[in-house]
Amino acid sequence: MSVWQRVAKPTTRRGKRVLLKREPQVVEGPKRALFFQGRKCSEKVRALLKDLHDFKKPDGVKLNRKHDITVFENAKPVEDVCRKYEAPLFMLGSHSKKRPDNLVIGRMFNYNLLDMIELYVESFTGLKEFAESITLGTKPCLVFNGPLWEQTDELKQLKSLFIDFFHRETVENIRLQGLEHTLSFNATPDGKILLRSYKIILKKSGVKTPRVELDEIGPRVDFTLRRSKLPDEDLMKEACRKPKELRVIKKQNISTDELGNTHGRVHMGKQNIKTIQTRKMKGLKKTAAERKAEKLKILKVVNNNEAVAENGDR
Template sequence: MAALERVLKPKTKRSKRFLEKREPKLVENVKNAMLLKGGNANCTVTQALKDIYALKKPYAVLYKKKNITRPFEDQTSLEFFAKKSDCSLFIFGSHNKKRPNNLVLGRMFDYHVLDMIELGVENFVSLNDIKNSKCPEGTKPMLIFAGDAFESSEDYKRLKSLFIDFFRGPAVPCVRLAGLEHVLHFTALNGKIFMRSYKVLLKKSGCRTPRIELEEMGPSLDFTVRRTHLASDDLYKLSLKQPKTLKQKKKKNISQDTFGTTYGRIHMQKQDLGKLQTRKVKGLKKRPAMDGPESSSKKPRHV
């Protein structure tokens, strides 16, 4: 039995907190990513991993030592590192004569490999090669996808989902305009995928709305899709399943119009207005003069 699979009771408060972080939660934490390289990674793959790590920080772990493994043949080492570092996303970089400048992008489900797509890097421009200002660490990027292949091809659909899962960052309740300063653009054209990274510059426009300009800051990568390892439809559907407590219950008899006004429908039984209790006021009491016309014609007798 592996050391990570043993069931141990925590003896200290620190180990107890560590195990509580690993427990299943209704609302998941931000997905962490691990970046590791194979036994024969070259300078291009190593620098590409460092640049992607710079975009993903602080929700990433970069392994600097080489790991001799083949993800499409044996996935046990990836699953071991994923469980050790509590990461559900990974990028594995390698280089050989048959597949030069190779990056394997994938994700885990229950610490087992769910999806893997192998990408070949053809053109690469590093962050250091572009001498422009960079975005601060931890900036949440805006993701833009262009190309019909992301909607028509099943492999490209899953690759789009992988890119979104990898770069979207933490979920936030509100967005500040000045915080929207990083754009990741993915274009699918002629069997290739072009990844570009831009910094958003807000310029003066003479009115309240600023003028927006995009300045390339790197990294810049051109990908080609090679091998794929996709999960079955049943397993993929199981990974998307949410607990019942998170699902919002449908409210009956409530509707909204085009202007956002909420209307509620109330069901009531038939009411008998004759028995309706009203407020008792002295001015509404009956008087002798109101009994009828005959009573008003009679005069009191004198004794």
């Protein structure tokens, strides 16, 4: 059975720009995230979705109406919604007797489900409970505390999901005063994930480097891991494939040290130093007086050698 799919062709310049923007880019910008509710949602999870959406602005879309979706049983409705709003990331809040205060974080690859993790919202304190706030669209500094993030596959994928959710534009350099917001993720041995949000305050310290203080601004959330759907190895490899333009070609005999200095090694063939002509500049040539003195010196040596030879014959 063959499936025929119509390929949209632009008829206007504006339509061409829209289609070019939808195509895969060499350097991807911030990923768009979709926040929505399931068939039932508790007030706690609804407030958490709103606060996380505020952090994701302007790269987030929040849907107010509820959706009859159970993503672990059937992922097709979620894929359709994400394709409709062009969002490769999604966050679904739900509530049931079996799984109360439930939050599902997932992402798409080519609008097909790649992976997702289900979390239980154990405790939550919203932004309204804190006095401080941050500027809209601020790029956060992500901190993952504890060695557990690299010990299990579920935590590795959850760390990757959090990075994708809160990652913004890729920058080469950053100004110290530009660090205004930090998100701290702490994985505890009892299976909890603690999310804390702080505002970075730079104060005078008497030296060039300022004194850094952290002021908690919320939200404050305690998660517990539930179900998870990890990606297939081949699909994850395809999703992480880099384009040819970004692949680093290793150059031979060139290395970089820890300080960022570049060192090169040059290979040269064997040289006969005795036959190298070094006096090629006019300023380095011998003068007439020097040539005359050199000739006299040679004649004197020759005369001394002849005199020694005559004395030996006698």
